[in-house]
Amino acid sequence: MIYGETGTGKELFAQSIHNGSRRANMPFVSVNCAALSETLLESELFGYEEGSFTGAVRGGKKGLFELAHGGTLFLDEIGEISLGFQSKLLRVLQEKEIRKIGGGKVIPINVRIICATNRNLFEEVEEERFREDLYYRLSSLELDLIPLRLRKKDIIPMAISFLNEECIKENKKLYWSNDSIFNGY
Numbered sequence: 329m330i331y332g333e334t335g336t337g338k339e340l341f342a343q344s345i346h347n348g349s350r351r352a353n354m355p356f357v358s359v360n361c362a363a364l365s366e367t368l369l370e371s372e373l374f375g376y377e378e379g380s381f382t383g384a385v386r387g388g389k390k391g392l393f394e395l396a397h398g399g400t401l402f403l404d405e406i407g408e409i410s411l412g413f414q415s416k417l418l419r420v421l422q423e424k425e426i427r428k429i430g431g432g433k434v435i436p437i438n439v440r441i442i443c444a445t446n447r448n449l450f451e452e453v454e455e456e457r458f459r460e461d462l463y464y465r466l467s468s469l470e471l472d473l474i475p476l477r478l479r480k481k482d483i484i485p486m487a488i489s490f491l492n493e494e495c496i497k498e499n500k501k502l503y504w505s506n507d508s509i510f511n512g513y
Contacts, residue, residue, distance in 0.1 A: 329406075329466050330444040332473030338444035339404060341473060346400040351440055354399030357392050362405035366413050371429055373417075380430020393426050393437045400440045406466065407447035407458060414459045421465050441466070 330338045346356045375391030425434050443466050452458035495502045
């Protein structure tokens with residue numbers, strides 16, 4: 329579980345975890361749970377069979393769990409999902425399988441789940457707004473990303489690193505004699 333304010337780079341951090349793992353050559357799939365209605369989130373995560381609802385795409389659709397098979401599924405703003413949907417997610421994590429909406433076929437999945445939130449989920453559990461069993465399933469490792477405004481000493485090294493990366497991408501050389509270009513900061 330990655331905790332941090334909006335804009336602290338939780339998804340970038342999750343991508344770094346994925347890229348440094350044995351799953352690096354497999355898909356990294358991301359979804360913002362707060363950006364979708366519960367119905368849409370369910371169809372995005374689990375996929376659906378043709379004709380399962382009005383507007384269902386011909387031939388059905390693979391869900392993000394299937395698309396992330398072998399890789400990592402990043403669930404951003406996990407604290408925003410309803411208790412009912414939390415039950416569905418918990419079942420998937422326990423059983424390591426899904427069923428598409430409108431389908432009966434069981435589809436085994438093998439994904440690493442990384443979640444992020446800007447909420448204190450322990451408090452949400454205490455106030456019965458987040459399932460305790462799901463909380464413990466997701467929070468075996470917790471990371472707190474501190475906002476950059478509280479880590480000012482990291483700004484210059486990060487800026488230099490980004491500049492160097494861009495120069496490599498663009499096949500350019502970066503010239504400066506010292507860090508004086510950053511002294512005004």
